[in-house]
Amino acid sequence: MGSLRLPGGLAAAWLARVLLVAPVVAQNPATAPRTPARIAILVADAADARVRMVGEAVAFWNDSVSDLGLPAAFAEPLSATPPSGLRPFENYAHQLSQLAGRLHSSDPGPKPPEALFRLDAEVVVLLSAQGLMPFAWPYGDDGRYFVAIPAGDEREHVVRNVIAHELGHVLGLKHTREPGVLMCQPCDTSAAGGGDRSRFLPLTDIDRARLRAFFGWSGP
Numbered sequence: 339m340g341s342l343r344l345p346g347g348l349a350a351a352w353l354a355r356v357l358l359v360a361p362v363v364a365q366n367p368a369t370a371p372r373t374p375a376r377i378a379i380l381v382a383d384a385a386d387a388r389v390r391m392v393g394e395a396v397a398f399w400n401d402s403v404s405d406l407g408l409p410a411a412f413a414e415p416l417s418a419t420p421p422s423g424l425r426p427f428e429n430y431a432h433q434l435s436q437l438a439g440r441l442h443s444s445d446p447g448p449k450p451p452e453a454l455f456r457l458d459a460e461v462v463v464l465l466s467a468q469g470l471m472p473f474a475w476p477y478g479d480d481g482r483y484f485v486a487i488p489a490g491d492e493r494e495h496v497v498r499n500v501i502a503h504e505l506g507h508v509l510g511l512k513h514t515r516e517p518g519v520l521m522c523q524p525c526d527t528s529a530a531g532g533g534d535r536s537r538f539l540p541l542t543d544i545d546r547a548r549l550r551a552f553f554g555w556s557g558p
């Protein structure tokens with residue numbers, strides 16, 4: 339139940355970096371350089387298979403950024419049990435999902451529930467009980483994200499890629515008009531396959547360039 343606000347010194351350090359380094363970092367200060375973002379998982383049933391898939395998606399991202407010589411993107415996800423229960427989060431997810439496609443991330447959108455600000459994490463992942471549109475939505479004023487993953491899809495290879503896709507948005511990635519890549523929009527879910535070799539859809543060179551920019555990478 340720690341404060342959501344960052345220690346002043348840390349926020350100030352990020353701000354200084356934002357001003358000196360790159361505007362793209364400014365959009366995501368909470369997950370910017372060298373501090374792996376903390377993920378809080380909200381789920382009604384701790385045995386939900388999606389909990390494991392969040393862990394797999396986090397490992398995928400940490401491996402992917404490590405391959406680029408970048409620091410870990412995410413810390414080990416932790417399950418959270420907010421005193422308010424999940425209702426405020428489900429309501430907020432429903433509101434945002436209804437607005438999907440009609441809301442730009444620069445719009446304030448519906449007011450986030452107070453309970454969201456009381457979670458001690460940069461990324462809150464709701465493994466929803468609803469069949470909503472998945473999304474990653476920024477909230478607050480320091481680059482935090484609320485991610486919602488719908489219930490009801492039994493295709494693990496699809497759900498796993500949906501989770502990784504939404505976490506990709508948290509890392510500053512945007513959609514690509516190629517159906518068979520991770521940040522696809524529209525997507526061809528059959529491209530995700532079922533075998534081990536294709537557990538996650540591929541990243542593109544544009545994704546990799548954006549990841550480097552997101553982490554403030556300044557190589558050749």
Ligand SMILES: [Zn+2]
Nearest residue numbers: 503507513523
């Ligand atoms: Zn997307």
